[in-house]
Amino acid sequence: MNRRLLLKLAVAFLAALPLAMPVAAADKVTVFAAASLKNALDAANAAWQQETGNETAVSYAASSALAKQIEQGAPADLFISADLAWMDYVAEKKLIREDTRANLLGNRIVLVAPKDKAEPVEIREGFDLAGLVGDGRLAMGAVDSVPAGKYGKAALEKLGAWAAVEGKVAGAESVRAALALVSRGEAPYGIVYQTDAAADPDVAIVGTFPEDSHPPIIYPVAVLSESASPASAAYLDFLKSDKAGPFFTEQGFTILK
Known part of the structure; x- marks a missing residue:
């Protein structure tokens, strides 16, 4: 087989190949x-x-x-x-x-406040959370659906603080939305996970809820x-x-x- 015929065969073979080989897509x-x-x-x-x-x-x-x-x-x-x-x-x-x-x-649930107004709070049975909130609002996840809100309500009920503060609750669509209310200074206190508090430099943890005050998270x-x-x-x-x-x-x- 002469060189010219080999060249023609090679060109025909290359022309038959796809322009690009398929690349496996990442899952x-x-x-x-x-x-x-x-x-x-x-x-x-x-x-x-x-x-x-x-x-x-x-x-x-x-x-x-x-x-x-x-x-x-x-x-x-x-x-x-x-x-x-x-x-x-x-x-x-x-x-x-x-x-x-x-x-x-x-995880754990904690009480947070804006960092520039944070003072330690002793979270115990009978503590006056409603008095701390005053005329403001307590930011929480919606207590009938958002897990952090449900945990928070359970803890406040166990500690005898829910009845007094229930009317001051600002129920948010998620725990991060509740955190944002405190971070922006729109609520003086909020109940969120300790991991959320760690993610926002504008809030500070002022108290941690006892683990036996709510179901395990x-x-x-x-x-x-x-x-x-x-x-x-x-x-x-x-x-x-x-x-x-x-x-x-x-x-x-x-x-x-």
Whole structure:
């Protein structure tokens, strides 16, 4: 076979090839996560992407709102709730893969005030929170739906302070929205997670609620039944791993294993 014929065959072969070889797309995991997780989870997700090349898309909101969105068919791969009740809610509707469910993190609730007006408060049975709030408002997550609000109400009831302060409560759509009211000086006090307080330099913790004054604060996680991402299971394993742990503990969460 002469050189001219070889050249023609080579040109014909190259012409038959696609202009560009297909590149495998990175898997994306869509996560619905409690608003209080934002700082820690954003950091963990950056590490996950750097390690695997896979991306995450996170929707942060109150666990109640996210659970309702999942119920209505919103496309997501994982749900991380700030309490057991809302995970139970989606589980009862067969919207999670039960074998993937795990208790991931723990937290504490605290009383916060604007940093420039912060004075220590002794949180104990019978303490006069209503007197401290005065003519202002107590910022909390909505007490009938937002987990931080439910924990806060339970604690105040246990300590005998709820009845006097109930009429002063400014119920917010999420714990981060309650935090913002205090941070902006629109409320003299607020009840949030200690991890939220750590994320905002304009507020200070003035007191911590006794752990026995409210149900244990537990963040469960699970892969959703309709998850279509091949990376969902690996991402969940990452969240439970020692690699992800420091991102959560640095924000004040405790690791539950």
